[in-house]
Amino acid sequence: MxxxxxxxxxxxxxxxxxxxxxxxxxxxxxxxxxxxxxxxxxxxxxxxxxxxxxxxxxxxxxxxxxxxxxxxxxxxxxxxxxxxxxxxxxxxxxxxxxxxxxxxxxxxxxxxxxxxxxxxxxxxxxxxxxxxxxxxxxxxxxxxxxxxxxxxxxxxxxxxxxxxxxxxxxxxxxxxxxxxxxxxxxxxxxxxRDMRIPEDTKEFAINMSNMRHWYPPMRSYIEELLAGKTGPRGKDFNMRWVASMVADVHRILSRGGIFIYPRDTKDASKPGKLRLMYEANPMSFIVEQAGGASTNGLQRIMEIQPEELHQRVPVFLGSKNEVEVATRYHREAQR
Incomplete structure (x- = not known):
C-alpha cells in the first residue's frame, strides 16, 4: 500500500x-x-x-x-x-x-x-x-x-x-x-487512521503519591479500583504513570485507560495542575475525536469558558465509560 x-x-x-x-x-x-x-x-x-x-x-x-x-x-x-x-x-x-x-x-x-x-x-x-x-x-x-x-x-x-x-x-x-x-x-x-479508544478499560494513570491530598470522592474512586475483583467494580485494574501527559495519553489512545490529574489540597489555591489552554483543551479534542471522553470531574472540559490564559483545571480523560464513572463520583459528592 x-x-x-x-x-x-x-x-x-x-x-x-x-x-x-x-x-x-x-x-x-x-x-x-x-x-x-x-x-x-x-x-x-x-x-x-x-x-x-x-x-x-x-x-x-x-x-x-x-x-x-x-x-x-x-x-x-x-x-x-x-x-x-x-x-x-x-x-x-x-x-x-x-x-x-x-x-x-x-x-x-x-x-x-x-x-x-x-x-x-x-x-x-x-x-x-x-x-x-x-x-x-x-x-x-x-x-x-x-x-x-x-x-x-x-x-x-x-x-x-x-x-x-x-x-x-x-x-x-x-x-x-x-x-x-x-x-x-x-x-x-x-x-x-481514525484511532479509537476502547470504551471500557482496566488501566488507570494517576500520581498515587498525592493520595493523602485528594478530596473524598477521588479517594473513594481509586480505592474501589484498587479493591480489584473482590471490590464493587468486580475486576482488577493496573496502574500506569509516566509523569508526562503526552506519553500517558498516547498509551490511552493506543489501548485505552483513564488519565486523571485531580484537584487536591496540596495547594488549595490552585483549581488543578494542568493548564486548560495548552494541555487540557487540545488533549480533550484529540481524545473525543477518538471516541473517548474528557471532563474536569463535573463538566465536559471543552465547554469550559476560559477566564485567563494560564488557567488550571482538573483533568479526567480517556475511555468513555470509565471517565463517566469517575465523573459520577464527583457530581454525586457535589450534590
Whole structure:
C-alpha cells in the first residue's frame, strides 16, 4: 500500500473541505518545528541540551534547557509564515506578537513546547502539545482576551511524542490520526487512521503519591479500583504513570485507560495542575475525536469558558465509560 505523508493527508483534507490552505500550511510548519525538536531531544547529552536552564517560567517552574530551546524553535518557525495573528506558549506570561516585518494571518496558535520535561534527563518520553484557534474577526493585534475561547472552538489540535519513534497525533475535527516520523525521508507518514479508544478499560494513570491530598470522592474512586475483583467494580485494574501527559495519553489512545490529574489540597489555591489552554483543551479534542471522553470531574472540559490564559483545571480523560464513572463520583459528592 502506498505511504501517505502528512502533506498528502492535509491536502486531501483540504480537498474534502475539512481545512483551508492556510490552516494546512500552519499545521505543516508546526510539524516541521516538531521535527527540529525531535532532533534536539534525540541528541541528548551529545547536543548539550540536558540539565536546567537556570531560569523559571510563568508557571513558577524551573526550566530545562530543552524547554527554552523547544519554545524558541516553535516561535521562530511560526512567526514568519503569514498564517498567524499571534501565538501563546505555556512558557510565556503574555501572548507572543507576530513581528511587524512579517504578514499576519487569521489563526492563533497555543502550545506547550515540551510537556513532561522533568523526564528529559532520564531519557523518558516527552512531547509537544498544540492547539489552533481562529483569531476573532477584525482583530489584528490579539491580546490575551482573544485567546480565551472554549475548547469547542478549536480548529485543530495535536501532540508529538518523542519516544523510541517520534509520532505526531493530529485532529482537525474529523477523527484522530497518527503519523510516524521516517527519519530517512524526513517526513511524517500516516501509520494509523481514525484511532479509537476502547470504551471500557482496566488501566488507570494517576500520581498515587498525592493520595493523602485528594478530596473524598477521588479517594473513594481509586480505592474501589484498587479493591480489584473482590471490590464493587468486580475486576482488577493496573496502574500506569509516566509523569508526562503526552506519553500517558498516547498509551490511552493506543489501548485505552483513564488519565486523571485531580484537584487536591496540596495547594488549595490552585483549581488543578494542568493548564486548560495548552494541555487540557487540545488533549480533550484529540481524545473525543477518538471516541473517548474528557471532563474536569463535573463538566465536559471543552465547554469550559476560559477566564485567563494560564488557567488550571482538573483533568479526567480517556475511555468513555470509565471517565463517566469517575465523573459520577464527583457530581454525586457535589450534590
Amino acid at each position: 502506498k505511504q501517505v505523508s502528512l502533506a498528502r493527508f492535509l491536502i486531501e483534507a483540504q480537498r474534502a473541505g475539512q481545512i483551508n490552505a492556510d490552516l494546512r500550511l500552519l499545521i505543516e510548519i508546526v510539524a516541521r518545528a516538531c521535527k527540529a525538536i525531535s532532533h534536539a531531544v534525540s541528541k541528548g547529552e551529545l547536543g548539550g541540551v540536558l540539565g536546567d536552564a537556570g531560569t523559571g517560567n510563568i508557571q513558577g517552574e524551573a526550566q530545562k534547557k530543552l524547554d527554552v530551546l523547544s519554545n524558541e524553535i516553535l516561535i521562530e518557525a511560526n512567526e514568519w509564515g503569514g498564517h498567524l495573528a499571534g501565538c501563546a506558549s505555556e512558557e510565556e506570561e503574555h501572548p507572543v506578537p507576530i513581528p511587524n516585518a512579517f504578514p499576519k494571518g487569521n489563526y492563533l496558535l497555543l502550545f506547550d513546547p515540551l510537556d513532561g520535561s522533568s523526564n528529559i534527563d532520564v531519557n523518558i518520553s516527552v512531547g509537544t502539545i498544540f492547539s489552533v484557534l481562529r483569531c476573532p474577526e477584525g482583530v489584528t493585534e490579539p491580546t490575551a482576551e482573544h485567546y480565551l475561547q472554549p475548547g469547542t472552538a478549536q480548529l485543530a489540535a495535536g501532540y508529538t511524542v518523542y519516544g523510541p519513534s517520534t509520532m505526531l497525533v493530529l485532529t482537525v475535527g474529523h477523527g484522530t490520526h497518527a503519523f510516524t516520523l521516517d527519519r530517512e525521508l524526513g517526513s511524517f507518514i500516516l501509520t494509523e
